[in-house]
Amino acid sequence: MNAEIFNQLARLPCFKGLDVSVIPLVGSGNNPCCKVIGHQNSDAFFVKHLGLQNIDAAMPSTNKNADIKLYANANLVNHSAIKPAMHSETNVLAMNNALADISPAIVYQDSQWQVQRFINGTSLQDCALSHDEKTAIAMDVMAALHATKLEAGSLAPLDLGSALRSQVGLLALNEDSEQRLMSLINTVCPTEQGIAAYAANNVVTHGDIHFGNIMVEADERPWLVDLEYLCLAPREYDLAMFIAINPLTLEQFISQDCRKYKYKDSDDKSSNHQNGHVQPFPGLAVQGYQASSGANVNVDLLRAYLPVCLLLNSLWFILKGRENEKFIASAHWQINAFESLTQSSTLSYLFTN
Known part of the structure; x- marks a missing residue:
């Protein structure tokens, strides 16, 4: 992660005024990713830089307005420096509630960054399983996502x-x-x-489900990450x-x-x-x-x-x-x-x- 991107991350409202460590994650995706650890409470977060091409791309996103910051009800959001946009916060809280058993909570998102709770596990891609076993897990996760219900207007088609x-x-x-x-x-x-x-x-679709976007915890529970392309389809x-x-x-x-x-x-x-x-x-x-x-x-x-x-x-x-x-x-x-x-x-x- 280059210095410019790191400086952008450090200025995100959700990390402002907090003492954090940033650990780049090699091989975690096609765009720069890192793990951010808060020293006060040891909370860990997965942060992905979405890349400049995503600002103008027409792929649907959880963020219908690229200039509106989205916040969720996490410890960082309760920091006094953060002034969330309430209608956006409500939208993301509803999404987090709907996806609570499928995906780690979204803490923050804008046109270039997405912050989620960090899953301490291994990507399905790196698990010692056969291709068919990985496919079965991925299909279970996909089916669970498609069964979720969100309020009308929460996602773009x-x-x-x-x-x-x-x-x-x-x-x-x-x-x-x-x-x-x-x-x-x-x-x-x-x-x-x-x-x-x-x-x-139409159902809630992820748009990029592959083995690298499913994290498996030690108890073998799978989690779907990388929600930037959620849409109705x-x-x-x-x-x-x-x-x-x-x-x-x-x-x-x-x-x-x-x-x-x-x-x-x-x-x-x-x-x-x-x-x-x-x-x-x-x-x-x-x-x-x-x-x-x-x-x-x-x-x-x-x-x-x-x-x-x-x-x-x-x-x-x-x-x-x-x-x-x-x-x-x-x-x-x-x-x-x-x-x-x-x-x-x-x-x-x-x-x-």
Whole structure:
């Protein structure tokens, strides 16, 4: 964490006037993260710098107004130096109550920072479990999140079209490349009319559930962290993003081997059954989710979301790759998966601008 970011953190209202230690966390995510320990009461907090690209990005956030600070009812908030915005505090308190058994409390959030209670555990990614065991835990956590209820207006609805267009703008491509990319986005992105039919089934979605965003305590209790992209969307969006960002799960989805997975209920009359034949079941992630949630997954909608998630991830990794080359490999495999899934022409021009 560089000095400029550290100084910004030290000036956050939730830490103002407090004696704290800041410990950078290596490998804890794609943006700078640290652990902050308060010396007075030994409280520990996980702090994530959301990155400048998140200020203008259209991905929904718990913070509907980037200039409003959000506070929760934690020890730091009770410090005399803090003057919380009450309507924002109420909003976050409601969210913390709804997610109390799923995610550590949000202590503070603005356009660049998110502060949560620190979970003293190991990321699911680093746990000594098989991929299938990790997937089962992730699906349990996802199902629990989707079952939560928040008051109307607490979260913004998903807007993938705006998110993609925002990423294109941040990439600052040449005119020809931008036109080619925008044409592709208009082709693969689900239309508002097409998605509107599923709005009644919207749930609270995380938007970035992967093994690294689930912390497991010593008692094996999992916690979902990194809530910056919470939004209202069909459950299939969260599943698509999970599949897109997990290489083995994605390979299983795209592979012909996925045809061995069948729906348990052959009498299901959903759109996933055509001409009286059971359609391919896309892997253990969806099986596990359906078992945990008791909800039916619309695989057609899942398939519609998946290429959009792959493309959005690709653009994000390319943008991050300009700062750190370690992200370029991730951009390449996301693009390769997108091309394989959509049978589209090469997107190599995105790396030459």
